[in-house]
Amino acid sequence: MEPDSPPPPATRPVVALVEDEPDLAEMATTYLTRDGFEVRPAADTRTGLRLVEAGGIDLVVLDLGLPDGNGLDLLRGLRARENPVPVIVVTGRGEEADRVVGLELGADDYLVKPYSQRELAARVRAVLRRSRPAPAAATAIRVGGLVVDTSAREVRRAGTPIALTPREYGLVEFLAAAPGQTFSREQLLDHVWGSSSRWQAATTVDEHVYRIRRKLVAAGVTEPRITTVRGFGYRLDS
Numbered sequence: 001m002e003p004d005s006p007p008p009p010a011t012r013p014v015v016a017l018v019e020d021e022p023d024l025a026e027m028a029t030t031y032l033t034r035d036g037f038e039v040r041p042a043a044d045t046r047t048g049l050r051l052v053e054a055g056g057i058d059l060v061v062l063d064l065g066l067p068d069g070n071g072l073d074l075l076r077g078l079r080a081r082e083n084p085v086p087v088i089v090v091t092g093r094g095e096e097a098d099r100v101v102g103l104e105l106g107a108d109d110y111l112v113k114p115y116s117q118r119e120l121a122a123r124v125r126a127v128l129r130r131s132r133p134a135p136a137a138a139t140a141i142r143v144g145g146l147v148v149d150t151s152a153r154e155v156r157r158a159g160t161p162i163a164l165t166p167r168e169y170g171l172v173e174f175l176a177a178a179p180g181q182t183f184s185r186e187q188l189l190d191h192v193w194g195s196s197s198r199w200q201a202a203t204t205v206d207e208h209v210y211r212i213r214r215k216l217v218a219a220g221v222t223e224p225r226i227t228t229v230r231g232f233g234y235r236l237d238s
């Protein structure tokens, strides 16, 4: 792959470019496309809104001076949506007031014309980075009355966090990922501690389980519970 060939289509962020000056729109489209974005152009507020409503837009670059109205009205409409799409407003020189209103309306950033294409691309990247939600991987495991929130690394019962040490949390998360499955102490040492019974006493696991049980009971958790499989290990039952 050549160094500046764009990434494959599926990973290209989609930018709606609402700009009525054809030269500027073309220049920005060329530059952003080369920089790895897919650009969908619109030359007025109506087309811009339709474009966003059609879905699949990751960010809007919005010129405020448009032929069929003020871009601020479009911005208002975009901010009122259930899933607001990030917006960079673009103003002409001397449109200070519009820029301030734009930011007050929740624009994520602004550019003043004339701007360099490089700066536009850098702002687009920065805003996308800031507005990206956390990875869509599963972030919560529900088991019995517990929620194991793997992104916050927190265990909650009825919305209230249970104070666990990082290792205790790790043990609960590991067991909660496979309820009903029994793991030996050695497996738990291996997966949760990254250690082995050669380096760490298997009773470390017992001590942690003992402490977790006490904390769960204190928090009023009846299910799930950690079941002892005698002479072998533990599992989480709900």
Ligand code: CA
Pocket: 019, 020, 021, 063, 064, 065, 066
């Ligand atoms: Ca304009």
